[in-house]
Amino acid sequence: MSQRRLPVYLILDCSESMIGESIASVQKGVDLLLRQLRSDPHALETAYVSVITFHATAQQVVPLSELTEVQAPRLEVRPGTSLGAAFKLLRDCIHREVRKTTTAQKGDYRPIVFLLTDGQPTDDWAAVKKAIGQVTNPRIANMYAIGCGDDVDFTMLHEACDAVFRLDEMTPEKLKKLFIWLSASVQSASVAAGGSGGDKAGGVDLTKKPAEVEQVTPGMYHHDGTPRQVFLKSYCSQKRRPFLIRYRYLDDEEYYVATAVYPLESFVDSGVKFEVPPINSSMLMGVPPCPYCGNESGGVCGCGGIMCAPSQLPATVRCPHCLQSVEMAESDGDFTINQSAG
Ligand SMILES: [Zn+2]
Numbered sequence: 572m573s574q575r576r577l578p579v580y581l582i583l584d585c586s587e588s589m590i591g592e593s594i595a596s597v598q599k600g601v602d603l604l605l606r607q608l609r610s611d612p613h614a615l616e617t618a619y620v621s622v623i624t625f626h627a628t629a630q631q632v633v634p635l636s637e638l639t640e641v642q643a644p645r646l647e648v649r650p651g652t653s654l655g656a657a658f659k660l661l662r663d664c665i666h667r668e669v670r671k672t673t674t675a676q677k678g679d680y681r682p683i684v685f686l687l688t689d690g691q692p693t694d695d696w697a698a699v700k701k702a703i704g705q706v707t708n709p710r711i712a713n714m715y716a717i718g719c720g721d722d723v724d725f726t727m728l729h730e731a732c733d734a735v736f737r738l739d740e741m742t743p744e745k746l747k748k749l750f751i752w753l754s755a756s757v758q759s760a761s762v763a764a765g766g767s768g769g770d771k772a773g774g775v776d777l778t779k780k781p782a783e784v785e786q787v788t789p790g791m792y793h794h795d796g797t798p799r800q801v802f803l804k805s806y807c808s809q810k811r812r813p814f815l816i817r818y819r820y821l822d823d824e825e826y827y828v829a830t831a832v833y834p835l836e837s838f839v840d841s842g843v844k845f846e847v848p849p850i851n852s853s854m855l856m857g858v859p860p861c862p863y864c865g866n867e868s869g870g871v872c873g874c875g876g877i878m879c880a881p882s883q884l885p886a887t888v889r890c891p892h893c894l895q896s897v898e899m900a901e902s903d904g905d906f907t908i909n910q911s912a913g
């Protein structure tokens with residue numbers, strides 16, 4: 572008779588808003604979790620790990636495997652936050668990978684799922700609900716969500732998960748504490764699974780929760796729908812390489828201010844179209860320097876493409892999108908700009 576396993580699924584948000592320090596810290600966190608679990612004899616014997624990532628699409632980057640066989644995935648950000656697709660994929664993976672109890676054998680323990688996200692889903696809400704509904708009834712897993720930052724819709728997470736937690740920001744130090752806690756929880760659960768305790772292997776160990784991680788009760792955080800961050804995908808007009816500009820909402824001013832730029836490896840078009848409304852230029856304050864050529868201004872071509880531009884205007888710039896020559900001039904008027912999907 573085969574050993575009963577404790578399946579652990581990590582669902583990781585790899586949307587654009589995770590770019591920079593966040594995704595690097597999550598990467599370190601996953602490596603740390605795997606190291607911790609591999610050093611624990613109970614976990615080594617019982618825990619099996621899978622990793623699902625999501626952006627425009629959801630993909631299982633690590634199939635459910637024993638700890639010694641798990642290769643830490645390289646996490647990469649892409650546009651989109653398809654949480655609904657991630658839930659659907661989770662349901663399919665559990666259906667396929669987790670052994671059910673039959674008359675001949677006891678099945679695996681109920682899986683533990685840790686979902687880490689920093690944003691609101693960009694896929695359609697009805698699909699999310701449907702996927703969640705099927706996850707919820709009957710319970711196929713003990714599901715825990717950790718929402719990070721100010722753009723998380725906690726109401727939605729409550730509909731999907733058994734318990735919801737919050738991390739106010741994704742600094743390396745805070746994420747490290749989070750992942751130490753998650754590994755400690757899996758370690759506790761694998762000890763319980765190895766004992767004579769019956770069918771329940773448990774979930775998160777609240778006694779070990781670090782102070783930086785706050786448990787969220789329904790209604791505790793209300794999201795009014797105003798995105799706290801906006802992302803624009805721009806191009807260097809000289810080097811024709813893409814970068815992302817992050818804007819942060821200022822409540823008192825009621826506009827967004829530029830806070831960072833991130834060079835992008837390549838322009839990844841998944842072919843998935845997002846319902847992200849264009850934003851009025853009057854809502855955005857500041858243009859950070861181009862990370863490739865240092866141009867200190869920016870502009871929008873008639874084709875809709877965004878690009879860096881010299882600070883001395885007017886100037887003629889070749890649009891890196893449609894390759895037409897564009898006359899860039901100072902503009903006081905409002906115009907609309909296409910957002911990236913976060
Ligand atoms: Zn440039």
Ligand SMILES: [Zn+2]
Pocket residue numbers: 872873874875876890891892893894895
């Ligand atoms: Zn153009």
